[in-house]
Amino acid sequence: MVKLDQINISNDGLTKFFSPIEAAILRALWSEGEMTTSELTGKTNIPLTSVAGTLDRLVKAGYTTRRTESINGRVRYVYEPVLSEEEAASEITTKILDSLVQAFGPLAVENFSKYSDKK
Amino acid sequence: MNILGEISCYGQCLKSWALFVSLFFVMSIALITASLMLKDPKKRLQTFVFAQATGLFAVAATFYLMNCSEMLSLYLYFAYVAISTILIFGTLRYYDRLMIKRLEAKPAGSILKWTQEFVDKLTSARVYYFDSAVPKAFAAGRSIFISIGLLELLDEDELKAVLAHEAWHIRHNSGMPFLSQLALMAFSSSSEPELEDQADRFAAKIAGNTALYSARNKVDKVFI
Ligand SMILES: [Zn+2]
Numbered sequence: 001m002v003k004l005d006q007i008n009i010s011n012d013g014l015t016k017f018f019s020p021i022e023a024a025i026l027r028a029l030w031s032e033g034e035m036t037t038s039e040l041t042g043k044t045n046i047p048l049t050s051v052a053g054t055l056d057r058l059v060k061a062g063y064t065t066r067r068t069e070s071i072n073g074r075v076r077y078v079y080e081p082v083l084s085e086e087e088a089a090s091e092i093t094t095k096i097l098d099s100l101v102q103a104f105g106p107l108a109v110e111n112f113s114k115y116s117d118k119k
Numbered sequence: 120m121n122i123l124g125e126i127s128c129y130g131q132c133l134k135s136w137a138l139f140v141s142l143f144f145v146m147s148i149a150l151i152t153a154s155l156m157l158k159d160p161k162k163r164l165q166t167f168v169f170a171q172a173t174g175l176f177a178v179a180a181t182f183y184l185m186n187c188s189e190m191l192s193l194y195l196y197f198a199y200v201a202i203s204t205i206l207i208f209g210t211l212r213y214y215d216r217l218m219i220k221r222l223e224a225k226p227a228g229s230i231l232k233w234t235q236e237f238v239d240k241l242t243s244a245r246v247y248y249f250d251s252a253v254p255k256a257f258a259a260g261r262s263i264f265i266s267i268g269l270l271e272l273l274d275e276d277e278l279k280a281v282l283a284h285e286a287w288h289i290r291h292n293s294g295m296p297f298l299s300q301l302a303l304m305a306f307s308s309s310s311e312p313e314l315e316d317q318a319d320r321f322a323a324k325i326a327g328n329t330a331l332y333s334a335r336n337k338v339d340k341v342f343i
């Protein structure tokens with residue numbers, strides 16, 4: 001039985017795997033490396049009220065890490081991406097392939113080898 | 120007199136009521152068990168208060184309906200009062216410990232030394248910070264909790280206004296009778312606007328109007 005309800009087809013790429021705010025944060029971190037919270041809100045142009053909860057989630061899910069810095073009596077977070085953009089893309093592709101194989105079984109594998117032969 | 124004899128006397132005296140009364144005892148024990156297993160502290164306390172009420176009703180019914188020996192019910196009653204009192208005090212004492220454990224909170228004095236010293240001048244309370252980017256502050260028991268997100272966002276004067284506001288809550292709580300404290304924790308889901316106004320007035324007096332209003336503007340409604 002094909003598990004059609006598990007398949008989610010879209011052309012939006014990353015934004016489908018991550019929420020739009022998560023994707024904006026990760027793109028900013030991939031281009032800048034380390035960033036503070038205020039740098040992130042500035043770069044993504046998303047207000048803190050929307051960014052803060054998403055940052056907590058990304059840290060919990062293991063996509064970013066953060067450390068606490070205390071400089072001149074001010075406390076701040078510094079964020080860093082855990083995976084590079086390529087590593088994240090590879091993880092996502094693997095997950096999508098897993099779900100294709102889970103839903104379509106041998107048919108998915110067969111089509112995939114046809115596809116790579118064509119290439 | 121032996122306990123088994125008492126229990127059979129119990130059954131005889133209560134007769135047709137025995138089932139009814141024991142139903143309430145079972146319900147009370149079930150509610151206490153449930154309250155120990157619930158994660159949310161507020162729901163936990165609510166269930167516990169209901170368990171107390173059911174238990175008390177069962178004990179009162181037993182007293183009222185029994186005519187023979189009252190020894191066992193007296194023992195039961197004293198045991199009940201002793202255990203429930205320990206549990207109530209435990210819950211109140213445990214409340215901020217529970218928050219410290221759940222938020223993995225650490226003493227704020229270790230990251231910003233002046234915060235604990237500032238609060239020490241206003242009331243006796245411990246200040247803790249916890250790991251979250253969402254700006255938030257609240258008081259529980261004799262502890263004040265602030266998120267790192269709040270520390271990032273506010274300058275020193277604004278933070279003083281927030282700390283003074285929370286310190287007022289703790290001062291006010293500790294002046295409240297034990298039972299109304301318990302009732303407030305169990306039955307009010309959000310803070311009373313009147314209490315918030317008074318806490319804000321105190322904060323403005325300590326840290327100044329400007330600091331209070333700019334803190335309120337930056338983090339509208341996240342410190343309660
Ligand atoms: Zn308040």
